[in-house]
Amino acid sequence: MRKSIATVSVSGSLTEKLTAVAQAGFDGVEIFENDLLGCPLPPERIRERAADLGLSIDLYQPFRDFEAVGPDRLAANLRRAERKFRIMERLGADLMLVCSNVSPETVDDDTLAAEQLHRLADLAAGHGIRIAYEALAWGRNVNEYLHAWRIVRMADHPALGTCLDSFHILSRGSDPGGIEAIAGDKIFFLQLADAPLLAMDVLQWSRHHRCFPGQGGFDLAGLLTHVLRAGYTGPLSLEVFNDVFRQTDTGRTAVDAMRSLITLEESVAPVRGAASPLPYASPPDGFAFAELATDDRQRLATLLGGLGFARTGGHATKPVELWEQNQARILLNSPTTDSVPGGDAGTTLTAIGLESSDPRASSLRARSLLSPVLPREREPREAPLEAVAGPDGTQLFFCRTGDSQQPLWRADFSPAAPPAGPVTGIDHLALSHPWRHFDAAVLFHRSVLGLRPHDSFDVADPYGLLRSRAMTNDTGTVRMVLNIARLGDRELSLQHVALATDDIVAVAERLRTVPDALLPIPGNYYDDLEARYDLGEERHRQLRELGLMYDADETGEFVHLYTTTIGRVFFEVVERTGGYRGFGTPNAGVRLAAQHIPLQPSG
Template sequence: MRTSIATVCLSGSLTEKLHACAAAGFDGVEIMDADLTSAYESPEEIRALCARLGLSIDLFQPFRDFEGVDEVTLADNLRRAEAKFDIMERIGADTILLCSNVGTATVDDDEVAARQLGQLADLAAARGIRIAYEALAWGRYVDDYRHAWRIVQLADRPNLGVCLDSFHILSRGHDPAGIEQIDGDKIFFLQLADAPALQMDVLSWSRHHRLFPGEGDFALTAFLSHVIRAGYTGPLSLEVFNDTFRQTDAVRTAAHARRSLTWLADRTATENGWSEDRLVSAQAAHGIDFVEVAGADLSDMDQMLAQLGFAFRGRHRSKPVRLWSAGDARIILNEQAKHEQAQVAGFGLVVDDAAAAVERALALGAPSVFRRTYAGEHELRAVAAPDGTEVYWHDQPADESWATEFDGGSTIGATAGVIDHVNLGYRWQDFDDAVLFAASALSLTAESSSDVPSPNGLVRSQVMRTEDGVVRLPMNLAPPTAPLPTRHIAVRCDDAIAVARHARAAGLTFLPIPRNYYDDLSARFDLDEGFLATLQELDLFYDRDADGEFIHFYTPTVGGVFLEIVERRGGYDGYGAVNAPVRLAAQRATAH
């Protein structure tokens, strides 16, 4: 698989974009005319830089509003084309993207369009340049790839072919199966983009809301399958217009983009039974092994875990690290980390083959994490997620696990449970990257997203999980002007009320919940008065649906972390989303 990316996908100057593309491992680039026009470097200097970076220049784009015009306009269009061909020769590009006419077309006649494209192709042929004709979804007369292909056939020039763009085809609902009817040698270029399913004009949708493959609702694996079956052998290239990506760090966005292509190629090959472009098989997680909280001073976390009934398992034999557990829920406190205040810094997943899980993540561009290991200590291999969160994998029996390296504690505590979910907060520029990493490297699938009202605006919540729910990572996207959402660890137990009573008796103060919440709870549900009084006494939240009930409460925030104790009754599978606005408001009130 050869990979390419349009420079319009990234922020920064043209040279910054090229360096980012090379660092991410792309093979080539599409040079956007606007990027070159605004660059201080000459076309020759850009050509030389690409050569030094090992990047091929796969496409120069775009050339607009050419065909379907009167003769006077055609003459001027040919003059414009000659000038761009001069630039292409200087920069070293041999293929130009020609978009179907949007603004100046006045002749709705395929024979005229084909004749005019033929004239353009003849001019280009004298310079060894190919023309890739693309049907824009909003083209005046040509807005369907099948129509573009018919015109290319009519023109009948060896250096005239089509460019297929997944957005222009799938956004209009056109059937991509027809791609297999196109001669593969005449598919001169392929551009890929995903997008959410939105009801809006297609031009605005295209210009502002495209996503990298795997992040939207387009069936890109099926689309790419049709292209490859048609015989296309050129690069898989990304053309993603997105307001967020064009504002964020170019190096990180390029790495994000490259991961999306690797994952798309792997999924496409897997679905078709192809051996090429396959990654090592995904490893389904069987549970969360531990969650790590890191910070300079975690004594307040020690106290809070003790009050909740966790057992102190001891100190690590060689590192300033402590382990607390409540049954199978294990929390590591790491004071050797760089973070000033406490924060969720990593987590471990239980899988069948840890080495394969790491290999897959590395192939998807995740950097390896170094963990100093002494003789006799268990080696847990890890990678860093795009935001720096460390992900470890473990596949050894419990009696040989890393937990035996902690001495001086006990396994007996007042509370027993498992890690129900780890709630992770992200800034607006990091959210899509985090979701893609969870899907591609951690093999988690996305539930439907929801919007949660908060005092700082709507918080978008996207849960990534295993099919059976044993691993759940709710991911929260903060409004652009709001603080980063605090991360928290949710521990599921059999009796949240008993845990709450124990913690209260041990001196732990929970997040205080206003009385108005319980008045509303009484109105929404016909609860036993004694049960409602218990909920209010202990500052507990409650929810119910057709499948079961949910009782949960929150601890105070320590640094950048808080804990949630949850109890699921029956088949309740949610997260008490209806309670989130009250929780967020209470946390904001107690933070001041």
């Protein structure tokens, strides 16, 4: 399907937007009027620039507050429209978006609205232009898409149709099933936007919090299914008003926008009877390894030893060490500006190995979704690992697994059996993203990796706000937690590796023998814990003495501990019992406060 985007959806000047949109692979654009007004180029030059980039101009928008007004206002509106049509001719645009009236001058009279829209369509037809009438969710009298369609039918003009906008339909809770009652050839245009599910004024929600499909909570696949069944054959177009996107790199946002449309198109391919635009790849089913780049290898080795890991081998051709315990595998590498996200020094989580039943298919899917495929030098006998870059710069390796004892990539390291111990594997990994890339990270993990997003939550700490959202596969064997964190006026880009255990008491007792290994938890936390949970005196004493934190839900319990931070990385050890699938969220604020203590100036 053809893909388009409104210029308001990305940052920059109009010419910058056109370039970025074309480079991302879009077929066309909607020219948002404010972008045209601020551009020094005349409409003819913009038309030429778009054509040179291979972009059609699919829509000019918006034309506001036209219909159901008195004679004097109608005359002024028609005069205004005539001049806009002349601009559109120069621009090479033949479709104008007309929004339902929000002015206090409009009256609640569908017959009058239809008559005046008929006159507007007549005027437009004389310029070779059509009108797409859209119901704004906050329209004064017309705010439902089926109401707008009734007026279009009453007007009965070949140059007048309707524009469907997913935000205006879904934000009001309207049933999109009614779209199938609209004649397909009268759906002149389709605008798509997702949004988080918020309880707020719909106008403010629309102007500041729209996002790309797959980043919010709307069922856009369901809506698009109804649109296609109605017979719509036009482009899929994004119209997103978002404060973050307006401040983010134009090219990066355009790529993210295209990724969202490709994924959405994949979801409706069966409805169209078309082949999927993407190669299928099963979501990863486990963690092969977590790789840390560190300039403090001795301190990290001491901590890993305290956790029960042992160095089981070195890479045959690279200065990389493998540390193992049961199915938990940590690689230690040396930091380079290429290997460390953001070029940070210290210790950083730089790469993640994801177990895949078909690494080649996983890589091809990532490539089809515009994810950078990372070149990797390897010797002939080394495992052919496929790698792509995550939104935060972390390298994601797709690893084919042989049997559970000998993963194929493991053969690159000198052979040694992993030791037994209380740590059984990697439970989850947590990555920090700049605030402006958070929505992009959610979409990446959802579309490229096939992980399912959970609800996001915010946790206040003494110096800022942590925003977090978990992404998991259906079985819970792969859990990724995406975070935004700030400390005062700077981002606190901590990452952590959470290790699974079936005996957290044994892990905690081992770590007590390692100086400064455990993150100290305030006694006040345990006083509160005793008030919230009746676990018995002995268990509460044990939790307090070992620095263990506790959470429970109706399905089971979660006991966990944290190590101190080395560079940007700390470890968490978790023991899950029953069906508990959360992450100890109620304890996050206390953990954050405890981690901030070493960051404060002394004296």
